[in-house]
Amino acid sequence: MTAVQLPELPDLPGKRFPRRVPVRQILCLVPLLLVTVVAVRHRSVLAEGFGQLRTAEWPWLLVAVGATCLTWVAAAFTRQGAVVERLPRRRLLATQFAAGAANHLLPTGLGASAVNLRFMTVCGVPLARSSAALALYLLAEAVGRLGLLAALLVAFPDALRLGTLLPHGAVGPLFAAVGAVLVVAAGVLVFVRRLRTAVCSFLRTALGEARSVHARPARALALWGGSLAFPALQATGLAAVGLALGLPVPPVHMALAYLAATVAVALVPTPGGIGSVEAALIIALVAAGGPAAVATAVVLAYRIITVWLPLLPGALTLGALLRLKVI
Template sequence: MTALRFPDVPRGRLPRRFPVRHALCAVPLVLVAVAAVRHRSVLAEGFGQLRTASWPWLLAAAAATCLTWVAAACTRQGAVVQPLPKKRLLVTQFAAGAANHLLPTGLGASAVNLRFMTVCGVPPARSSAALALYLLAESVGRLGLLAALLVAFPDALRPGTLQPAGTSAEPPLLSGGSALVPAVAGALVLIAAALAFVGRLRRAVCAFLRDALGEARSVHTRPARALALWGGSLAFPACQAAGLAAVGRALDLPVPPAHMALAYLAATVAVALVPTPGGIGSVEAALIVALVAAGGPAAVATAVVLAYRVITVWLPLVPGAVTLGALVRLKVI
């Protein structure tokens, strides 16, 4: 009888049955479970609002949400000269959305896309430059849409409706300006001092700026890339705002759709610097305040925001986390 032979295993060591990559695949699902438990009351109320809403408008909101991933893929491709695999790029944006809701705002999607570009053969310096160009274009697109809507509908937001009678009319930001201005000035002085006296940091920043400017020039010499970059950066916040407007119509919020879009853009710009995972908590509060300022009743505005966040955040979160784990296992990212 032929003797069975087993691979030699070094003494004192066991074979690796659970590679690190397999363990990382489960991390997104664990984070989703933790987030769902922490926000279970919001989830229950949000799903309750969906039961009473008009389904055609909810489907329109879901379609607008899906289009945001297409817009993000277009903008990502427009930010880099090297062509990226289209299908994998689109799937990566879906997975990056889940990562963005599980980590502080912007970090999850940025990390996923930076890794994706590196795997696709884009050099690290150009990947970082493309990421910076994407963030710049997305910010310019969001602020540009907000400015255009403010010009078109200057009376859409009425902050005075949020202010109790007898209180000061001075905005909180201005009332605390005496403390805010020195803090901002001090931070700018510290940054300038660091760049002036730390040579290695200064050289690294200068090299990054050269790479970023070079990548931006290369992108804008190609009309297709420039169109994808700026078209996608405008379409992304427009689709998000359209989704909120559709949910508002589904729940009969008495606010014009254009005013709801303006409220959405104003709220997201206001909370852009709040380091919470996916803006969970801060975005809801800002959206409710903005919709009330646009003329909506507080109770209906709260229902609209909860239903909107369920459609755009919580429903895609589990499949997005599964997709993220699959991309990690398949070494796409």
């Protein structure tokens, strides 16, 4: 029986697997791309703001820069105070600096919240408790800002002409809109059982986290001390810029105008409040007695210091934290 000779098959080339797309490296470049887009869109504001800085008194500008840097320290204290676990200090501070840049590139509060939520989960805090700590931070920051504003309004009742801050007849529709939103939200919670269950579970987790935090005096002090220091330092920065440009308004009145303006635009979903914050600050400073031209110069210079100067290094820090898997 003769053996059957099979035909020789041609050598097949080795199977090539596609290279993995470096997703994390691409994400590192996204903040820089967003910074470029935002800067191009607001190039006229940047040019005018830097022009105002050239005519200012530099000692007061250095005070404003120092107050701005301390806001990241205050934010780090508040973030640590909102969670029981001890977070790495240097990474926490770097994360707040990066979160500031993310906050100016995404709708207000969303960027910083996402960065800090990711940071806490990487540090080993469960997602449910990280979300509860984030909610506690936002609550403390809002209470601190509103409490500081209320205290200044009581101490200086004539500092602002409040009638100029809101259009005539706008208060009634505003409260009606807020009431309608609350009624709709309550109705959804009543009739959608799954959503109601999720909300109740989150509230139980948040209340438990708040009790645990306040059972430790050091955490409670960091939480509430930082939540008061953060808006106070921001207001100090604006007052320092006002003094640098010769705005004829007392510094405390400028601080009160800043708090009132930021509270007024808190619900405006614009990236970092860009546009809405400038307009509200100018209106508030004019309501405090400042000339419109000087108030505009002060606001532009202040936003250059607090937003545009830290934006590029903040974006670079954000990219570095992504690459190092800190967030």
